[in-house]
Amino acid sequence: MKNRQPLSLHIPTPSTRPGDRPDFSHIAIPPAGSTRQPDVLTPGCEMRDMPFGLVRVLDEAGDAVGPWNPRLDPETLQRGLRAMMLTRNFDSRMFQAHRQGKTSFYMTSTGEEALGAAPSMVLEPDDMCFPTYRIVSYLMARDYPLLDMVNQIYSNADDPLKGRQLPVLYSARKYGFYSLSGNLGTRFAHAVGWAMASAYKNDSKIAIAYIGEGTTAEGDFHEALTFANVFRAPVILCITNNQWAISSFQGIAGGEATTFAARALGYGLPGLRVDGNDFLAVHAATQWAAERARSNGGATVIEFVTYRAGGHSTSDDPTRYRPADEAAHWPLGDPIERLKQHLIGLGEWSEERHQALDAELKQAVRTAAKQGEAIGTLGQSKPSPAEMFTDVYKTPDWRILEQRQELGY
Amino acid sequence: MTTMTMIRAINSALDVMMSRDPDVLVFGEDVGYFGGVFRVTEGLAAKHGPTRCFDTPISEGGIIATAIGMGAYGLRPVAEIQFADYILPAYDQLVSEAARLRYRSGGEFWSPITVRSPYGGGIFGGQTHSASPEALFAHVCGLKTVIPSNPYDAKGLLIAAIEDDDPVIFMEPKRIYNGPFDGRFEQPVSAWARHPSSEVPDGHYVVPLGKAAIVRGGEAITVLAYGTMVHVALAAAAESGADAEIIDLRSIVPLDLDTIVESVRKTRRCVVVHEASRFAGFGAELCALVQERCFYHLEAPIERVCGWDTPYPHAFEWDYFPGPSRVIAAMQRALRGL
Numbered sequence: 175m176k177n178r179q180p181l182s183l184h185i186p187t188p189s190t191r192p193g194d195r196p197d198f199s200h201i202a203i204p205p206a207g208s209t210r211q212p213d214v215l216t217p218g219c220e221m222r223d224m225p226f227g228l229v230r231v232l233d234e235a236g237d238a239v240g241p242w243n244p245r246l247d248p249e250t251l252q253r254g255l256r257a258m259m260l261t262r263n264f265d266s267r268m269f270q271a272h273r274q275g276k277t278s279f280y281m282t283s284t285g286e287e288a289l290g291a292a293p294s295m296v297l298e299p300d301d302m303c304f305p306t307y308r309i310v311s312y313l314m315a316r317d318y319p320l321l322d323m324v325n326q327i328y329s330n331a332d333d334p335l336k337g338r339q340l341p342v343l344y345s346a347r348k349y350g351f352y353s354l355s356g357n358l359g360t361r362f363a364h365a366v367g368w369a370m371a372s373a374y375k376n377d378s379k380i381a382i383a384y385i386g387e388g389t390t391a392e393g394d395f396h397e398a399l400t401f402a403n404v405f406r407a408p409v410i411l412c413i414t415n416n417q418w419a420i421s422s423f424q425g426i427a428g429g430e431a432t433t434f435a436a437r438a439l440g441y442g443l444p445g446l447r448v449d450g451n452d453f454l455a456v457h458a459a460t461q462w463a464a465e466r467a468r469s470n471g472g473a474t475v476i477e478f479v480t481y482r483a484g485g486h487s488t489s490d491d492p493t494r495y496r497p498a499d500e501a502a503h504w505p506l507g508d509p510i511e512r513l514k515q516h517l518i519g520l521g522e523w524s525e526e527r528h529q530a531l532d533a534e535l536k537q538a539v540r541t542a543a544k545q546g547e548a549i550g551t552l553g554q555s556k557p558s559p560a561e562m563f564t565d566v567y568k569t570p571d572w573r574i575l576e577q578r579q580e581l582g583y
Numbered sequence: 584m585t586t587m588t589m590i591r592a593i594n595s596a597l598d599v600m601m602s603r604d605p606d607v608l609v610f611g612e613d614v615g616y617f618g619g620v621f622r623v624t625e626g627l628a629a630k631h632g633p634t635r636c637f638d639t640p641i642s643e644g645g646i647i648a649t650a651i652g653m654g655a656y657g658l659r660p661v662a663e664i665q666f667a668d669y670i671l672p673a674y675d676q677l678v679s680e681a682a683r684l685r686y687r688s689g690g691e692f693w694s695p696i697t698v699r700s701p702y703g704g705g706i707f708g709g710q711t712h713s714a715s716p717e718a719l720f721a722h723v724c725g726l727k728t729v730i731p732s733n734p735y736d737a738k739g740l741l742i743a744a745i746e747d748d749d750p751v752i753f754m755e756p757k758r759i760y761n762g763p764f765d766g767r768f769e770q771p772v773s774a775w776a777r778h779p780s781s782e783v784p785d786g787h788y789v790v791p792l793g794k795a796a797i798v799r800g801g802e803a804i805t806v807l808a809y810g811t812m813v814h815v816a817l818a819a820a821a822e823s824g825a826d827a828e829i830i831d832l833r834s835i836v837p838l839d840l841d842t843i844v845e846s847v848r849k850t851r852r853c854v855v856v857h858e859a860s861r862f863a864g865f866g867a868e869l870c871a872l873v874q875e876r877c878f879y880h881l882e883a884p885i886e887r888v889c890g891w892d893t894p895y896p897h898a899f900e901w902d903y904f905p906g907p908s909r910v911i912a913a914m915q916r917a918l919r920g921l
């Protein structure tokens with residue numbers, strides 16, 4: 175027999191578990207402003223360094239620095255702050271509502287509010303967003319009615335989705351927000367197809383799609399990047415790397431030896447790695463990718479480096495698999511806090527204004543929640559069961575008609 | 584003997600098999616350190632080591648494809664798909680590969696994988712956490728499909744599935760993980776501890792695949808059910824007072840046709856019950872078999888009680904779920920005859 179070494183199976187393990195001191199030393203964080211900004215039409219092969227940098231604008235002092243500074247006016251920054259604060263207030267109220275038995279399920283996006291809010295302000299009303307369940311800030315930045323959201327979460331008689339969907343799996347076509355599903359990843363290449371259709375029609379619309387870092391393991395991700403590259407689709411493909419996929423750390427998704435942005439390289443696409451808790455960086459990167467797409471330069475992959483500060487969902491208890499105080503040690507801070515400090519530094523915001531806005535948003539959320547509760551929480555109120563049978567097909571066949579009748583509707 | 588929930592019983596089956604056979608591996612999304620979103624694999628990684636029970640990337644196609652490769656090497660992988668709704672990215676692997684590897688290689692290669700997956704409704708999981716896709720697997724020759732209805736069967740069937748040399752889909756009715764559920768959702772939930780089938784041997788035993796259980800004897804009508812619906816059928820019989828014989832199929836492939844035929848020839852009436860939607864559901868196969876084998880004994884058309892031909896909608900959990908009232912109505916129609 176040849177003298178061959180016995181092999182061993184590698185199982186990735188996170189650096190810390192409950193009871194350990196949180197440790198994020200494995201995450202490379204270059205100083206703000208240090209990552210270059212190429213021209214938007216630079217060929218993919220000339221940007222192979224980008225996935226290993228980190229686009230950051232806000233430095234530790236809260237100042238906007240470097241080539242990616244989008245130089246937004248204070249009013250735009252305040253709108254972004256408002257959208258993120260609204261998202262956080264809404265999340266906390268509805269999370270409580272679940273605890274009080276008013277609905278079956280809820281998911282928060284705490285710490286990730288910049289990822290939807292900034293791109294929502296970059297993209298136009300007729301562009302299309304193919305979201306994940308953690309991108310509700312995209313709707314918040316577009317003033318989607320809070321009451322419609324509450325009604326959806328309660329599956330009540332006024333639920334815009336007619337009682338058919340799990341809470342937070344919104345659909346809001348008028349707001350450029352594609353229908354969500356509980357199946358991970360399945361819409362990522364829809365965005366590519368949508369963008370290809372816009373190009374085919376010689377329109378000027380582009381698409382943006384989101385996928386969790388955990389879900390990049392699905393075949394859908396490969397399919398989307400392949401088609402996006404081959405057909406030079408005007409689409410922005412965003413990976414939200416919040417470090418966790420339920421209980422699995424990002425190493426289980428293949429983040430141990432490379433970055434998620436670097437997935438782009440094998441497909442010949444540009445890959446930007448971006449500080450996802452920096453509203454300005456998220457805005458600037460999205461703007462860059464949108465310009466590239468709109469000038470027929472094709473798709474961009476963006477990894478937003480962020481942290482899921484809350485549990486995966488109301489069904490989850492993260493203290494079972496990660497240190498309870500891990501969020502407090504996250505090196506990129508909190509997106510709301512950072513934008514607030516920046517605005518204060520600019521002289522365009524203050525603690526008092528912040529408190530006042532927070533109180534105003536709390537009240538708006540409270541009002542919507544109360545209105546939704548007046549219509550009814552889950553089980554107290556629901557659309558007519560006849561709605562169970564509509565929209566299965568555009569025109570129901572005899573099976574549906576017979577069954578609806580059997581149920582008495 | 585220990586009193587176990589279905590979750591404990593399945594955990595025990597995995598533990599027993601991992602202890603007996605170093606080639607048994609358990610993996611899937613969140614099953615390692617965390618122990619699975621339903622806690623079914625709790626403690627297995629700690630006890631048997633991180634290379635024997637581990638988390639996988641979120642890739643159902645990848646989970647099943649690699650399981651098939653490991654099985655072809657000689658291991659006995661037990662893969663978990665977190666919800667049966669999410670098994671579809673792996674459907675190609677199951678249908679084109681797992682099911683046919685032995686056949687197409689002339690018996691040279693095979694892969695004895697077991698694929699566990701929580702399935703079914705009753706938990707307000709909406710349309711993506713409630714599916715009952717068993718018919719999609721029953722239709723595929725080369726796969727076996729097993730569905731337990733209680734802790735004792737769950738453990739014995741899972742051990743049989745892991746020891747089986749063919750690929751087995753093992754659907755776990757998640758609504759009855761922690762206690763039996765008879766569809767009376769207004770009533771307080773009951774615990775497995777009060778159910779005799781929660782007495783589970785601690786060690787190794789087998790409930791053979793392809794052997795149904797007559798869970799209630801009767802003379803007037805036969806009810807065919809599996810999973811959660813066994814408990815619904817029992818409640819329907821108790822409530823209506825019908826002299827119903829209730830058969831828990833336990834595995835739909837292989838199917839215990841003898842037990843079904845013997846019962847229906849005796850009772851001359853038959854109701855088929857499942858949670859999955861009706862059209863081309865597994866009930867259609869049961870109806871066809873019963874009429875083929877029992878046509879001259881039947882006194883009434885075979886009745887089907889199923890989920891509606893729609894996705895499983897969140898707000899309408901109990902309008903969709905085929906509860907005991909619908910089973911009673913179907914039994915009454917079959918008892919009245921034409």
Ligand SMILES: Cc1ncc(C[n+]2csc(CCOP(=O)(O)OP(=O)(O)O)c2C)c(N)n1
Pocket residue numbers: 306308356357358359385386387388389390414416418419420482486612641643665669
């Ligand atoms: C196809 C599919 N497989 C598995 C699941 C179960 N599941 C729901 S969320 C989740 C983790 C997703 O993690 P990630 O993509 O990183 O997104 P995050 O929740 O962290 O935002 C899993 C495994 C699912 N919904 N769909």
